[in-house]
Amino acid sequence: MKVSNHTNEEQNLNELLKIRREKLKHLQSIGKDPFKIEKVYVSHYSQDIIDNFDNLEGQVVTIAGRLMAKRGHGKASFINIQDKDGRIQSYVREDRIGEEDYQLFVTYDIGDIIEIVGEVFKTNKGEISIKANSVRLLSKSLQILPEKFHGLKDQDLRYRQRYVDLIVNPEVKETFIKRNKIIKGIREFLDERGYLEVETPILTTIAGGAAARPFLTHHNTLDLDMQLRIANELYLKRLIVGGFDKVYEMGKMFRNEGISIKHNPEFTSMELYAAYHDYEDMMEITENLVAYCAEKVHGTTVVNFQGTEIDFKPPWKRESMHDLVKEKTGVNFYDIESDEEARKVAKEKLHLEVEKRMTRGHLVALAFEEFCEKDLIQPTFVLHHPVEISPLAKRNPDNPLITNRFEAFANTWEIANAFSELNDPIDQKQRFEEQLKQKEAGDDEAHPMDLDFVNALEVGLPPTGGLGVGIDRLIMLLTDSPSIRDIILFPTMKPLE
Template identity: 80%
Template sequence: MSEEQNLNEVLRVRREKLKKLKEMGRDPYKVEKYERTAFSADIKENFEKYEGKEVSIAGRIMAKRTMGKATFIDILDKDGRIQSYVRKDALGEEEYEIFTTYDIGDIVGIKGTVFKTKKQEISVRANEVKLLCKSLQVLPEKWHGLKDPDLRYRQRYVDLIVNPKVKETFLKRNKIIKAIREFLDSKGFLEVETPILNTIAGGAAARPFITHHNTLDIDMYLRIANELYLKRLIVGGFDAVYEMGRMFRNEGMSIKHNPEYTAMEVYVAYKDYEYMMELTENLVAYCAEKANGTTVVNYQGTEIDFKPPWRRVSMHDLVKEKTGIDFYAFESDEEARKVAKEKLKLEVENHMTKGHLVNLAFEEFCEKDLIQPTFVLHHPVEVSPLAKRNPDNSAITNRFEAFVNTWEIANAFSELNDPIDQRQRFEEQLKQREAGDDEAHMMDEDFLNALEVGLPPTGGLGIGIDRLVMLLTDSPSIRDVILFPTMKPID
């Protein structure tokens, strides 16, 4: 008999068992609740407190070993596994016979006393076993395991059952998100919520998802960022706000990119990008400590230390150091494009300026060397349409990106609050859209109106939560830190 035929036979037998249980008036799906008085980890960690006491536990059968008139089963609950010892003379002959038909994967409730076996394993000696849910499928490890990572992401519910480390990752993710809120709340920040459906896709350079509102008969966009709404709140008088939530970008998928992902943006009135740098490094170090007890993590074999202060270096200096070319020294954009094409072999487009080329060269030649936490400063104004210009050099902005393990994990700047300058930059972005750049900003008249009402000097910050969680949990793919990542449908 082939493995597939064997599996089909097992599934048929499980359904037969369920049918018999229903005929006996023991339909497990009619059970509505089960009162638990203890959990596996608590019993194991506090054995002296529980020894000899009656407890009520519940969970999934993960292993089963029958030896004559007694059976050992491993029960998996929210905290982990615990063994239960089930004897025929404790349950009675009829109940024990029914119990022996239960399968790995079934969910049961057990009442019994806590004791240690001869092998010193903490266990529960059952005096009652109740079937709470019949599993009609076979857990993967029984047959071929979860060898296919694609299947793990598609059937995360099974992944969580058979791979304990997966559950640990998401428990740690929860710790990190709690730590972020603790850190910001303790500094007086207000957590807010802003729209996910927008009439204008703004706040970032990205391709949006487009949907349609039937009643209004207009196209709308899933947000690519929440920046412009949060800055409106600073205009309205809130001094420090943040929002953590889902963002949506209709772009490529990779180990670092999921179309739907979690990001956080933070805005503080009367502060600048220097303040945001300190906030970023201290926030990330706080999260590392809360998640792992140290600022040092080992990510895929590389030791990374998040302890502040992090290295600070300008984008222009990095490019000049790596390529030997000072793009701002050229007299014209045309001359700069020619050198970028011929000497650096970059794919240059006709609309690109010196600033665009600095950014392009940085992405091509510099990002790959940024392993330890590094703040890259002073991005060209052409690629920073919402950032304040540097007062000493109008070609660059007071902006930074934080890089770790070659990835950008944060982006921040002193916010542009000059409505005239902002309008000019939006207009320049519109020209870029007309030239074929569908990631360039749209015009947002209401945001310009808010700036005309008056935005105080403000520092802003965006952090990619999923990438941060990847680093702090040693997860190789963004899909490992998103419970249900985007997957291509199975045909």
């Protein structure tokens, strides 16, 4: 009977895994169990040694890391150790570490975590290395890392086993270091401008502040249905009512919707609110905040995303949503006298999928998504959204059909959303009631009624500007990452069968 190559590979793999476990048992039997080691003193990391070679040459250092390569020459070997900063070579000789320890050393496998104590030197080929005085096994790897040259290329497996991805693909680690810089940069930018960072509930009885489906759960003790937040807007505005003039929160939001290269059900968002500010102020904050983060990571406001140069230098272009739609389609929805006639034009002339509940405002937004978003490559503020899709934004004083709201776009993606906050409690309650009608008509993402928030507005919300930034999408753009899963350490994945 012929045995397939795949079956042979599985048998070979199982045999190699078995050998690793047998090596561990042997170490344990001779009192060298690596898993009993609790603490290691690390004096230097790989990059420290490389950067400071002139000062460290000839000195004894202690490093610890993962064994990534091994080249043996009888009683001497060269190995590569990978630590948090990168890789460094070590030269291990039997006559230096002792015969017994060397015989143990040659049984160590790629992936094992080891400690090297030795002298810093430079090889004849000029490579900065460590001449080992001792080698100690700290943790036995019982799995096999992907091959050096093939690496971990299966995208799905990379996301599922991020810990392996980080080991064998060093550029991935660099992406998450940049993510950290961006998030720190956002906090620096806002802290310097007098914003107070706060925390608001993740678990709530009403998931408001955005148009999205929430995740549902149940609190057993209170026997109460609850939801994970889809936004933190309404709590932050309560704090403005309470007397904090500038607040922000950066954290996880949860939306029970599709997964794509731009969407993860659990994502990071930042919202800020400033009393006595308006949506114009929010535009200034947005463009300067993003430019600040780009400079932080790249030293310039110009970034390259998948071959396209995007310049985040302020000021960004400003365009009216309605004007963009009119320019692209030739249709002025606000010149049409009735919603019924507007639906007919949208269906017959623009070939849009129209629902009976849709008003002219809904159709403007739908036409914008269909015909305009794809052209918004360079940073652009799209202004004056219809009131029907902006239940929390202040109406434009010159045109009550639109709001003083904007969305910021770059690379065709929405990366920020902001407006002059609606602070009229009577208007707000009416808009919530209108949203409830839309929910009854089939809109699963319509905003729920929040009577306590209406009560907060009745206490009195000063004129306020608010801004929400999609942190994950911003990080994608600033790190040239084509998928949101590339910048989330552990993205949402369907379990393997």
